[in-house]
Amino acid sequence: MYRILRKEVLSDFVILFEIEAREIAKKAKAGNFFVLRIHEQGERIPLTIADFDRDKGTITTVFQKVGKTTHHLATLKEGNSLTDVVGPLGMHSHIENFGTVICVGGGVGIAPTYPIARSLKEAGNTVISIIGARMKDLIFWEDKMRSVSDELIVTTDDGSYGRKAVVTVPLDERLTENKDINLVYAIGPAIMMKFVCVTTEKHKVKTIVSLNSIMVDATGMCGACRVEVGKETKFACVDGPEFDGHKVDFDLLMSRQRMYTGEEKEAMELYKIKTGVG
Amino acid sequence: MEENQDSRKPKNRVKMREQLAVERARNFMEVPYGYTPEEAMEEASRCLNCLKPTCRTGCPVSIDIPSFIKLIKEGRFIEAAWKIKEDNALPAVCGRVCPQEIQCESMCILGKKGDPVAIGNLERFVSDYERESGDIQVPDKPAPSGRKVAIIGSGPAGLSCAADLAKSGHQVTLFEALHKPGGVLIYGIPEFRLPKVIVEKEVAYIRKLGVELAVNAVIGKLYTIDELLTAYHYDACFIATGAGLPLFLGIPGENLNGIYSANEFLTRANLMKSYLFPEYDTPIKVGKRVAVIGGGNVAMDSARVALRLGSEKVHLIYRRSEAEMPARKAEIHHAHEEGIEFNVLTNPVRFIDDGKGNVAAVECIRMELGEPDASGRRSPVPMRGSEFQIEIDVAIPALGTRSNPLLIRNVPHLSLNKRGYIIADEETGMTSKPGVFAGGDILTGSATVILALGAGRKAAQGINDYLKWKFWDTKKFMN
Numbered sequence: 066m067y068r069i070l071r072k073e074v075l076s077d078f079v080i081l082f083e084i085e086a087r088e089i090a091k092k093a094k095a096g097n098f099f100v101l102r103i104h105e106q107g108e109r110i111p112l113t114i115a116d117f118d119r120d121k122g123t124i125t126t127v128f129q130k131v132g133k134t135t136h137h138l139a140t141l142k143e144g145n146s147l148t149d150v151v152g153p154l155g156m157h158s159h160i161e162n163f164g165t166v167i168c169v170g171g172g173v174g175i176a177p178t179y180p181i182a183r184s185l186k187e188a189g190n191t192v193i194s195i196i197g198a199r200m201k202d203l204i205f206w207e208d209k210m211r212s213v214s215d216e217l218i219v220t221t222d223d224g225s226y227g228r229k230a231v232v233t234v235p236l237d238e239r240l241t242e243n244k245d246i247n248l249v250y251a252i253g254p255a256i257m258m259k260f261v262c263v264t265t266e267k268h269k270v271k272t273i274v275s276l277n278s279i280m281v282d283a284t285g286m287c288g289a290c291r292v293e294v295g296k297e298t299k300f301a302c303v304d305g306p307e308f309d310g311h312k313v314d315f316d317l318l319m320s321r322q323r324m325y326t327g328e329e330k331e332a333m334e335l336y337k338i339k340t341g342v343g
Numbered sequence: 344m345e346e347n348q349d350s351r352k353p354k355n356r357v358k359m360r361e362q363l364a365v366e367r368a369r370n371f372m373e374v375p376y377g378y379t380p381e382e383a384m385e386e387a388s389r390c391l392n393c394l395k396p397t398c399r400t401g402c403p404v405s406i407d408i409p410s411f412i413k414l415i416k417e418g419r420f421i422e423a424a425w426k427i428k429e430d431n432a433l434p435a436v437c438g439r440v441c442p443q444e445i446q447c448e449s450m451c452i453l454g455k456k457g458d459p460v461a462i463g464n465l466e467r468f469v470s471d472y473e474r475e476s477g478d479i480q481v482p483d484k485p486a487p488s489g490r491k492v493a494i495i496g497s498g499p500a501g502l503s504c505a506a507d508l509a510k511s512g513h514q515v516t517l518f519e520a521l522h523k524p525g526g527v528l529i530y531g532i533p534e535f536r537l538p539k540v541i542v543e544k545e546v547a548y549i550r551k552l553g554v555e556l557a558v559n560a561v562i563g564k565l566y567t568i569d570e571l572l573t574a575y576h577y578d579a580c581f582i583a584t585g586a587g588l589p590l591f592l593g594i595p596g597e598n599l600n601g602i603y604s605a606n607e608f609l610t611r612a613n614l615m616k617s618y619l620f621p622e623y624d625t626p627i628k629v630g631k632r633v634a635v636i637g638g639g640n641v642a643m644d645s646a647r648v649a650l651r652l653g654s655e656k657v658h659l660i661y662r663r664s665e666a667e668m669p670a671r672k673a674e675i676h677h678a679h680e681e682g683i684e685f686n687v688l689t690n691p692v693r694f695i696d697d698g699k700g701n702v703a704a705v706e707c708i709r710m711e712l713g714e715p716d717a718s719g720r721r722s723p724v725p726m727r728g729s730e731f732q733i734e735i736d737v738a739i740p741a742l743g744t745r746s747n748p749l750l751i752r753n754v755p756h757l758s759l760n761k762r763g764y765i766i767a768d769e770e771t772g773m774t775s776k777p778g779v780f781a782g783g784d785i786l787t788g789s790a791t792v793i794l795a796l797g798a799g800r801k802a803a804q805g806i807n808d809y810l811k812w813k814f815w816d817t818k819k820f821m822n
Contacts, residue, residue: 088565102522108615108624109522134624149522151559281615281625284520284561285747286530287607288589291598298591298598303749317598320700324600328626335621 067101067147070123075205078130079173080139081115087122089114089152095160095180096275096307099124099152100283103137107148110134111280111302113252114153115176124152127176127205133332140340154283155306158273162189164247167239168214169232169261170196171253175206177275178252183213185250191215193246195235197257201226232257233264240268248273251310255322259315266311274310276301278321293317356458357386368650368681371534371618378468380420387415390460393452398462401450403797404503406430408447408462415465424473425480427466432506432549433499433796435474435541436528438467441793442671474544481551485512490810493518493577495562495750498526500583500783500795500802502549507803509552513810516577517549518560523614526585528792530614531606531641533648539613563750568757572778579778579806582765583799586784587747592636592740596694601628601702605637605645605741612648627652630737634658634705635683636691637741638668641789643675645739646683657683658733662690662710662723688712688723692730694738704732743789754779764788771805772798777815780806 071083089099098113116125130136141147158181166185170178175196186192192213197220198204204219204226211217218235219227228235232253240246249272251261258274265272278290278301285303292301295312299305359382361367361375378386390412398408406427414423427434443449443463451459473479490513494501497519508515523529525542550556562568562584571577589604591597603611608627611617615625633654635646638661649657659678661668664687668675679685688710697703709729716722746763758766758775765774765781772780782798784790809815 092565106616106619106623108626149559151520151522151561153564154561281607281610282521282530285588285749286585287610288591288604289607291591293598300588303588303747317700321598321600323700324628325626328620332621332624332626 067150069141069143069145069147072141072143075127076202079127079203079205080130081125081127081176081205082141083118083123083125084147084150085122086124086150086152089150090117090119090122090124093117093124093153094157095184096155096158096177097153098155098177098283098306099126099150100154100280101138101147101151102149103134103141104148108134109149109151109281109283111154111277111283113177113275113277114180116180127173129173132329133336136333136336151283155302156304158184158250158307160184160188165191165193165243165245166248166250167236167246168192168194169236169249169251169253169257170194170210171232171251171257172198172203174253174257174275175204175210178250179206179209179213181250181252182210186213193239194218195220195232197221197227197230197232197253199223231260233260236261237264237267240265240270246270255315255319258310258313259319262310262313262315272310273307274313275306276308276313276318277306278318279324292321354385354389356389356461357382357464359461359464364677364680364682367535368647369653371651373538374535374677377471378464380418380472383415383420383465383468384418386461387412387465389453390416391452397450397452398447398460401447403446403793404430404800406447406466411469412460412462412465415469420469420472421476421478421480423469427469430800431796432503433545434466435470436499436537436545437793437796438463438465438470439537439541440532440791442791444672446793474541479548479551481548482510484553485510487514488512488810490514490578491516491576492579492581492806493571493575494581494583495568496520496526496583496585496783496785497524497546497556498583498585498783498795499528499792500585500799501526501581502546503796503799504581504583504782504803504806505554505799506549506552507800508806509549509554511803511807515554517554517556518562519556519558520561520584521614522558524556524558530610531644532792533609533613533644535647535651536644561749563753568750568754568776568779578810579780581772581799581802581806582750582774582779582781582785583783583795583802584747584750584785586744586789588745590740590742590745592691592742594691594693596696596702597740599694599696599702600700601630601736602694602738602740603628605635605641605739606744608645608739609641609648612652618652628737630654630735632656632658632733632735633737633739634660634691634733634735635739635741636660637743638663638665638670639741639743639789640670640674642741643670643678645741646678647681649737649739650681650683654737658686658735659683660686660689660691660705660707660733662688663720664688664712667720686733690723690725695732702735702738704734705738706730706732744784745788746785762788768805770801771808772802773805773809773815778809780809
């Protein structure tokens with residue numbers, strides 16, 4: 066069960082897995098995520114579903130090596146299996162013909178942006194996509210994104226590829242030039258989503274973000290993932306993960322994401338000593 | 344005492360030996376040791392074997408208490424375990440976590456003059472004896488009925504329903520959202536109150552009865568109820584998903600780092616074994632000073648887990664007085680013994696941060712008891728100007744739950760009450776949707792293991808009748 070059928074090393078830090086999960090593939094939609102566990106002592110981590118193939122019965126995810134679990138995950142090979150895969154979780158994206166939509170994907174956030182851009186395109190929208198990362202090595206799926214976008218803009222912070230800028234620069238330009246943009250989708254690091262929202266708020270364009278908070282059960286039972294949206298506490302796992310970005314308290318989200326920094330470091334150090342990986 | 348010929352005066356209850364409070368407060372091993380066979384027989388000998396056994400009427404699943412106690416008296420322990428299993432699929436669990444003092448034992452005649460028979464301790468003894476002897480008997484497989492039933496949730500309601508339906512010859516699939524079966528028995532109730540091996544063994548017994556188990560299956564997402572009934576050809580579904588989303592206080596600062604719902608705190612500790620971090624990957628904040636808010640069993644469990652994780656000081660904050668606490672008396676007593684500090688008639692008003700997003704203190708207000716409220720308990724009223732602060736680095740609100748929308752919002756024609764819980768017939772579990780039954784906390788909100796077990800059994804009977812007659816009284820649910 067849950068065999069890794071395909072592994073692609075997208076960069077030193079970013080890995081793609083295509084995982085056998087027939088039942089989940091049948092139900093997955095843009096915006097959904099899933100939870101996995103590598104082994105019996107493992108933690109449950111949520112990852113976004115970046116693609117799915119109902120005929121092959123697979124889901125695809127892209128993750129970045131951050132802590133112990135993702136480093137360990139990256140050592141798995143094609144043919145290895147995961148202990149647990151649970152999904153599809155979260156409310157899927159609300160897709161309709163909005164008119165013109167800008168999709169912003171940052172870092173590994175490019176992956177979950179792809180199925181949303183594709184669905185929006187299929188629903189008849191004009192899709193402008195902006196993908197960005199710190200440097201060239203961290204950009205992936207440029208072709209895939211281009212294939213579902215009417216226009217694609219690539220940025221890197223250091224200018225090693227595409228335009229030297231953060232994603233909010235071309236975003237601000239497009240919103241200034243084109244007053245007919247009806248919706249912005251933004252998925253990436255919390256700090257990026259925060260500044261995308263600052264930018265779009267200025268132009269009064271509705272913005273949907275997908276929040277990547279810490280989760281345990283991811284089915285509403287524990288509340289680890291709670292976020293504040295419009296001053297109200299919401300659970301990212303069952304109420305989200307997508308929310309109206311203009312109402313999200315990003316500072317709280319970022320603070321809560323840092324809750325276990327010390328423990329993560331400790332676990333990572335120990336893992337390095339044990340395995341030499343990292 | 345006409346039947347108790349061998350004693351001149353009523354014997355005292357045989358106390359169950361337990362770990363010393365100072366020792367156990369720092370380990371996760373079970374608190375009571377259980378009876379020895381001699382102790383069990385001595386305690387069983389106190390039973391008067393009443394002509395009209397009132398104890399049985401106090402049991403939500405009507406276990407034949409006098410018969411199993413008689414078997415213990417005779418030293419026939421395994422047969423006693425089987426006797427219980429006729430009515431209760433999870434005796435080792437119930438012997439530990441049932442509130443016997445307000446159920447069977449409260450009806451015991453001996454209780455009028457002294458201590459009632461320790462029915463719970465005896466139930467625990469025989470089920471442990473059976474398990475340790477390895478002589479676990481599975482009833483003969485009945486003829487297959489050709490019917491399929493899907494059970495959503497593998498907690499106490501789901502497990503007991505599954506056991507009864509399997510014994511009736513139906514093909515049963517038990518769907519569980521988490522990676523391990525057992526529901527609250529696995530993620531909620533801590534090891535020192537209910538060792539997880541015991542839950543695993545009880546689940547193994549239910550699988551031996553022929554029940555199929557599907558973990559990692561989030562119904563409502565992976566399959567809808569309608570798909571189970573049509574595409575997957577289940578003849579009936581039983582929804583036993585439990586109470587759901589944890590409640591928070593709704594006061595400023597409740598989302599600061601270090602503030603856990605009791606569900607999260609217990610899930611990390613019990614299911615994910617974070618007390619063994621970093622050997623296990625899931626971290627948990629071990630507060631130096633912890634505040635648990637609430638007065639129920641879950642609050643006691645959270646406080647006692649915090650202590651065992653290594654917290655120096657654990658405060659229990661409850662807005663009424665100790666007399667109103669809904670927790671079992673034994674749990675309150677254990678918490679006191681282990682050194683939990685009780686702050687009763689105290690209510691949190693806000694959490695204060697350390698400037699870095701972590702909780703640093705909780706500000707509370709003193710309360711006094713006023714007039715009785717709808718629940719009959721005297722309701723607490725804040726005393727003006729009595730605010731004070733308790734320094735903490737972890738807080739655990741244990742306030743109960745509200746309905747989880749994940750499954751329910753994808754089930755058309757299912758009637759819910761104002762609180763979002765499913766409306767179902769109490770005797771049969773029938774809901775407004777033909778073929779769909781429900782029971783346990785998803786009807787009532789947070790309650791007890793044994794009530795969920797009882798609901799599972801009643802639903803099994805309801806499902807059996809439905810599969811026979813295919814009759815559905817939808818009028819009941821019309822407004």
